[in-house]
Amino acid sequence: MKYVIIVLLCLLTGCKSDTAVLDRIEKNSKSDDCFRCIKTLSEDTPARMSGSKSNEEAIAFLKSEMVKAGADVRTDSVNVPLWLPGVSSLYYMDETGRKELNAIPLGMSIGTGGKELNLKVVEFTNKADFEKASSLEGCIVFFNEKMDTTANGYSKAGWQRMFGASMAAKKGAEAVITRSLSPVSDNFPRTGTLRYEEGVKQIPALAISTHDADILSESIAKNPNLRVTFSSTSEWKGTATGFNLIGEIKGVKNPDKVILISAHIDSWFNSQGAQDNATGCAQAIDVLRIFSKAGIKPQNTIRVLIYQDEEISMSGMKKYIEVYGDESYLYNLEIDSGAEEPVGFALFETEEVYNKIKLFSDSLRFTSELQRMPLEDASFWPLNSEKKVPVYFYMADRKNYFSIHHSEVDNMSLINKDIISRSSAMITSFVYLTDKVMCSEK
Missing domain, CATH: 3.50.30.30 (Glucose Oxidase; domain 1)
Structure with a gap:
């Protein structure tokens, strides 16, 4: 009941300011930056197998993009499997x-x-x-x-x-x-x-x-x-050194509480990996860019993790948990859904928190689909299985996703600039709304 009253007060007082912020997010999402980032990753660093030169070059490029986005940036070395096709x-x-x-x-x-x-x-x-x-x-x-x-x-x-x-x-x-x-x-x-x-x-x-x-x-x-x-x-060559990339904007109220946005950088040897997962990496970094450009000061720390080796053994995510797993997380949003029309988010979350997010987003006419799954059903995801962190997944329309998945058809020719802009607006708006909802909740 207390939260319902807060939201009703928001409708009377604060929602105009929130609506103005969402308008700024939408305006800044129309920049070409996210599309350009996907294009560079896809065409200049295709076949980003963990341990490859292309992967290393992709990390260097994304590091420069994070710096431009106004984030505090660091890299961590990871032992990754080295397999040659x-x-x-x-x-x-x-x-x-x-x-x-x-x-x-x-x-x-x-x-x-x-x-x-x-x-x-x-x-x-x-x-x-x-x-x-x-x-x-x-x-x-x-x-x-x-x-x-x-x-x-x-x-x-x-x-x-x-x-x-x-x-x-x-x-x-x-x-x-x-x-x-x-x-x-x-x-x-x-x-x-x-x-x-x-x-x-x-x-x-x-x-x-x-x-x-x-x-x-x-x-x-x-x-x-x-x-x-x-x-x-084809042959197995042991391990090589790869790098996780981390960029964050510190929260002004709760800097020790983290919203983690993650996306994997590796892609298969036979593909540009435009949708899997250059798009996810670019969209994650675009959240940082839009927050900075729109002058949004997050209440909690917004952290983006570009990690290694999702396709084979998840060594990048495992290394991240080893180093940072004991920090306080509000949730982990994973972006790995392709580049078609944005749909919404799947939340492995408690019913209480989900209802608060849904109520607040509805009050602002945030139109993305929100699906809830029981928090305990997310044990397949490392940060949940080891640290019980709620896990959210961005959802794009996937009706054509497996027509291109893990093949040379996954290339830049199928990436639509307008869809990318709409996706960035939806993802960044969701992060803004949940950051505000969770400011004093956890």
């Missing part, structure tokens, strides 16, 4: 000659050392049929489950990429081919991390485009004894 080849012979398949290695896959494996290929279009299979000794397993367009289509089909290599190795297979995780038919293979099961023989894994997966499936139907020739020089 090498060169891959996949083909088979039929009555018309040699058929090349568009293939790339799955992240962290071992290679064949350049050696060619010429073996029978056995196809499985779903997990249940694979589990019924007996020995696959001396074969190459082809996982060909199609990803559907439902909201959880990616997770439903993702087992074959994440766990398929070890599953196949247990049945004696020598290598794995996986259908790319995408709902569209095209000739761009999608990579992504696999997970080798401890104690199970490691075998190499390649992903092929959805188009070529269909071609290979048709050829197997015609010739059940089809053999494919498979080679890869």
Whole structure:
């Protein structure tokens, strides 16, 4: 009841000033700065694999952007996995000659050392049929489950990429081919991390485009004894040194309380990583820029973390928690949702705090969608599992996201400047509103 009274007083007295601030945020979001930042990251530092020169150059560029945004800036070194994709080849012979398949290695896959494996290929279009299979000794397993367009289509089909290599190795297979995780038919293979099961023989894994997966499936139907020739020089090289980047604007009332905005800098070897996640990095830094340009003094400290190695092992976030985990956090807002139209925010938060945010945002006609999930359901996120920090996720429209995800289609040509401006306005407005709501609440 106390908070309701405060909001009603705000409606009578303070909301005009808040509305004026939101207007300034919208005005400053129309700058080209965020779009330019995405463009530079995508075109000048593509393929930002952790431990790579491109990644190092991206961190240096973003550090200069944070300084321009008026933030206090620092970097922390991180041991990151160093995996090299090498060169891959996949083909088979039929009555018309040699058929090349568009293939790339799955992240962290071992290679064949350049050696060619010429073996029978056995196809499985779903997990249940694979589990019924007996020995696959001396074969190459082809996982060909199609990803559907439902909201959880990616997770439903993702087992074959994440766990398929070890599953196949247990049945004696020598290598794995996986259908790319995408709902569209095209000739761009999608990579992504696999997970080798401890104690199970490691075998190499390649992903092929959805188009070529269909071609290979048709050829197997015609010739059940089809053999494919498979080679890869991908290899694990231990660890390298990468850097987390931190920039912050100190709170004027509660400098020891932190709103953490995080985004990962790494992207795959086959992609500019424009949407995954140059956009997220630029949007996070744009919050700092807009606060400074609009003359907004945050009540709590606004901190942006650009971290390493989300795609493989989350070593950057883990290092951050090791160094800064005992500080006092109001919430962690993660930005990694692509560059389509802004939708809103998913809040893993207590019902009490969520209701306060919702009530205040409604009073200002803040129109973004706010979804609440139980705080205890956020244990998948490191800062929550280890420190019980509430976790919020920015949400953009993702209807086309997995059509480009982890592929060379994820490039600057699909980034729309006006959408980026609207996204920056929504994210910065949300941070402003929650900073004000939480000023005296935690």
